[in-house]
Amino acid sequence: MIVCKSEAEIARMRAANRLVADLLAELRSAVAPGVTTAELDTLAEARIRGAGGVPAFKGYRGYPATICASVNDQVIHGIPSQRALAAGDILSIDVGALLDGFYGDAAITVPVGAVSEQAARLLQVTEESLYRAIAQARVGNRVSDIGSAVQRHVEANGFSVVREFVGHGIGQAMHEEPQIPNFGEPGHGPRLSEGMVLAIEPMVNQGQPAVRVLADGWTAVTRDGSLSAHFEHTVAVTRSGPVVLTDRDGSGQARVAAAGIRPEAPRNVESRWRKRTR
Numbered sequence: 343m344i345v346c347k348s349e350a351e352i353a354r355m356r357a358a359n360r361l362v363a364d365l366l367a368e369l370r371s372a373v374a375p376g377v378t379t380a381e382l383d384t385l386a387e388a389r390i391r392g393a394g395g396v397p398a399f400k401g402y403r404g405y406p407a408t409i410c411a412s413v414n415d416q417v418i419h420g421i422p423s424q425r426a427l428a429a430g431d432i433l434s435i436d437v438g439a440l441l442d443g444f445y446g447d448a449a450i451t452v453p454v455g456a457v458s459e460q461a462a463r464l465l466q467v468t469e470e471s472l473y474r475a476i477a478q479a480r481v482g483n484r485v486s487d488i489g490s491a492v493q494r495h496v497e498a499n500g501f502s503v504v505r506e507f508v509g510h511g512i513g514q515a516m517h518e519e520p521q522i523p524n525f526g527e528p529g530h531g532p533r534l535s536e537g538m539v540l541a542i543e544p545m546v547n548q549g550q551p552a553v554r555v556l557a558d559g560w561t562a563v564t565r566d567g568s569l570s571a572h573f574e575h576t577v578a579v580t581r582s583g584p585v586v587l588t589d590r591d592g593s594g595q596a597r598v599a600a601a602g603i604r605p606e607a608p609r610n611v612e613s614r615w616r617k618r619t620r
């Protein structure tokens with residue numbers, strides 16, 4: 343069953359989601375060479391509890407921490423540790439919080455110091471695919487329109503989409519129906535309606551899509567050792583279009599609007615065209 347939220351409930355959901363968004367911004371600026379992911383986790387737990395919230399991941403199926411911190415070839419669910427970040431790493435940070443009875447959930451991947459051009463492009467394409475996906479979260483569309491937008495943009499840019507993990511509905515539970523794959527043909531699955539709140543979260547690999555889980559039982563890594571990126575927003579489906587609840591300043595909202603109207607122009611097509619005309 344998909345739980346639709348009232349306008350008042352969506353307004354209440356802003357608190358948890360705003361907390362997550364603000365925290366991710368703070369974590370992003372705390373990321374630097376030499377910082378450990380355990381330090382980031384400590385900061386995150388203090389901020390969530392300080393705001394009167396509860397870390398959503400800690401204790402969930404035995405998960406031991408507040409954030410997931412996934413470095414380089416780690417896709418998701420990396421457990422914070424004493425590992426110090428190094429310049430050139432990419433770090434995916436996933437945060438969930440429960441506040442005022444509702445959950446918020448979002449993730450970003452950030453560069454540590456200067457990163458390779460390929461890594462920077464992976465981050466950019468993954469985040470773009472998230473905004474294209476969010477632009478599809480409209481009343482009357484179907485669930486697979488979201489994943490199809492992700493897959494199309496990711497593969498047009500030479501990267502691949504992870505199949506084993508999916509996005510999800512979110513509300514008074516962290517994981518609600520429907521599941522939201524990041525791949526597939528458009529026009530399938532449940533129809534989107536007013537009041538649905540969705541955590542949309544593309545996971546994108548530089549190389550092949552296959553992943554495996556390490557012996558810790560959590561950390562998912564790419565099988566081929568290639569880099570992986572993850573961006574997530576919690577989004578409400580409303581009469582007037584998708585609303586990014588994990589937006590801080592309207593910039594996410596503006597990016598959704600741009601992704602919704604921009605015609606498909608994959609980068610590799612553009613550069614082929616540029617080469618030909620040179």
Ligand code: CO
Pocket residue numbers: 447448509510541543574
């Ligand atoms: Co999620």
